Amino acid sequence: MIPVQRLPATHAMTRLCDFRTEKIREAGAAGKAAHEQWKAAKSARRHIKGLLEQMAPGRIRCMYCLDSQGTDIDHFEPKARTPLRTFCWDNHLLACSHCNSNEKRDLFPCDPETGTCLLIDPTVDDPADHLKLLPRTGELKCRTRKGWHSIEVFGLNRDELRKGRADACEMFISGLIRWHDQVRLGKTEAAARTAVRLRRADFPEVLRTLEGLAGTPLASVLEDRHFPEALSTWVADRDHRGAIPVIRLSGPVPWTSR
Incomplete structure (x- = not known):
């Protein structure tokens, strides 16, 4: 992982996302409503993905593993956990299908006392503060709890x-x-x-x-x-x-x- 600079949301994307968020709120802010609105929001998803691709490293790489092409919009904090953040721009990252569907899924470990997220968000954190790479072996070592959880949840040391x-x-x-x-x-x-x-x-x-x-x-x-x-x-x-x-x-x- 490397730091990723988040671009500002466009006016059109903000308008579309605010509309969908209000629909979720009207439906009781439930996970089911978030899932339905996300599935229906083709235009909003197109805007979000286009902006994420502009932010992505190299040849539109996954923001977690940096290996495969970024094909999926990942909700850093899962929709089921916070439905009203489904369309929040700062909750979207670009991931490959493996990292998104096979590794991270709906995992979102938090500190039991403070509630602080224990995953690296490359648009907020410098991954080097939490991870140490051994370049010859390709293995990542954790420097912090956040680094350890990120290695486990994103599967960053898979073969x-x-x-x-x-x-x-x-x-x-x-x-x-x-x-x-x-x-x-x-x-x-x-x-x-x-x-x-x-x-x-x-x-x-x-x-x-x-x-x-x-x-x-x-x-x-x-x-x-x-x-x-x-x-x-x-x-x-x-x-x-x-x-x-x-x-x-x-x-x-x-x-x-x-």
Whole structure:
């Protein structure tokens, strides 16, 4: 998981959602009414999904696993639990069908004393505060209770995700070295294309984890001697996020945090 910036709701979407919420209220704010209104609200769902797809990482990836395509609108807090939040924009996330239907379903663990939700909402929380990724193995470790529950409820350590993240680690390492070589050789257009592919690749939390290792001894144990310099340059040089990446060849490249 990585942070996701929630876009503001459009006027048309708000109008449609408010209309449906009032229908649920008139029907007694019951779970059945929420389900019926959600099923009938084709126009509202189309607006919601379109905005979620604009927010989604990479190639419209699931906001939980970051692997599969985001196909479903997930109600972060389930409809049955709070029917009147069925059409609340801040309660919608984009998920793949597996995460939505096979893993999360209607699970919504909360602290028994405070009632605080114990799941990571990537539009509110920074997942890195709650999860630690081991890039070589692809395994996620929990830093907090919220991290532990999120791993369990979203199934974030299922085999295909761990293997996918481990493979992504190898791909990002080789890709960053290739990007660095292209920049050093003055192949700016090729470097820009490589940077775009890296930014759009699946499992962006792996790249984010690697970026956090820049300038640390851990970067040197991941790959050959070329990787630490490539990684530090990638992190320090903000111009690689534009059309033409730039490299500073005089002296060591400083590391700056994101």
